[in-house]
Amino acid sequence: MKRKPKSLIKKFVLRLFAALFCIIAVVFLVFGIKGYSMYRDAVTACPIPQMVSSIQSRENFVEYEELPTIYIDAVISVEDKRFESHCGVDFIAIGRAVWNDIKAMSFVEGGSTITQQIAKNQYYTQEKKLERKFAEIFTAIELEKYCSKQEIFELYVNTIYFGDGYYGIYDAAKGYFGKQPSELSDYEAIMLAGLPNAPSAYSPSTNPELAYSRMKIVLSKMVECNAITQEEAEVILTDGK
Template identity: 65%
Template sequence: MNLVALLLCTLFAVCAFFGVQGYQMYQRAVEEQPINERVEEIRSMEGFTPYSELPQFYIDATISVEDRRFEEHCGIDLIAIGRAAWTDIRAMSFVEGGSTITQQFVKNLLFTQDKKIERKAAEIFAALELESKYSKEEIFELYANTVYFGSGYYGIYQAAIGYFGKVPSELTDYECVMLAGIPNAPSAYSPDTNKELTLQRVNHVLDSMVRNRIIAQEEADRIALENN
């Protein structure tokens, strides 16, 4: 029992330490420039695509593969974090992140890409603030307009024009699925880099949509053949 208590106390101390470090990192970032000011800068960018002009299939595909509880959580997904933490502990490395769409956006908005525990803690504070001030549609809109799609394309407008020569509202279902899959590993899944890996990722996204009951297997099969 004493050993268990010691382990619990140690875990609490570690969490408290990195929690404080993360909060300080978050505070420095928002003091440098508040989140609302950064958001307005994004909305004023050339090619900014409002939520109403994003294809619903792109929205569904992205949420399915990146953050299937996006509509339900408060900015952090405790289930995903717990699963990722267990995976990382077993691997003794940062293998899985467990980040929500909200966390991914604030990471790109406020912080560096360094995989540090204190930065993950800072993400949580920033994600909670963002969710308290903006709707889910606004958060997804901001994410879609800033996420990196590989090949030098930031935001869905640049990606749609760059890869397909069309604006986001004109994307086909297959193109939506492809774009939903790229941000997980842009350098690998960009069709300009490796078409075979891109196709594998497309199939993975379609599988996730079937698994999450967004589309039927027959529709997934139809979309998979769309680019042939």
């Protein structure tokens, strides 16, 4: 008889988890269907090949081979460390983001990959809605089917906002440092890699201290991803001062 309360509690907890799972499943199904509809409407209005071609034909489009290797490594390390291996969606990052959002009871983390960011910026608004997130995911998966990883990276760096009115790596390199992207120093390249996270806040021209702090975060991510060593990171910081 003494075990009965524990048994009842266990059953209650199991039923509670089952109910929560069902609710979450229904929510994801409903918003997933809405998101798929948004995705189909978006890529019907502007097919992915058309979107890609319009970006690649822009003046001052910078190709992958023209980008400093350290800039590529910096962007991947800080924005999407599993970029080379995922299908356009990083389910590990999404799982972490969902958990953090649930804990905060708000949209505090997105978990978007580089591919998803392209999808969002080219097709959808910045509204934090669940159906838009699903639409972004569907679009990212299709984009990965159409483009190589290098092409996707090109699309990202040629369209992302760097602050001070600079869209794309060419304008950012010219505007902030008066250089072609291929001429950037390691310090400059890594600083630019950190700006898109919050371009207005991290602008080197208006907030140099914040830009420097952000750059140190990028360097730490690069060390974590084994893109550079700690010693190399320290040299880059020293050389840039």
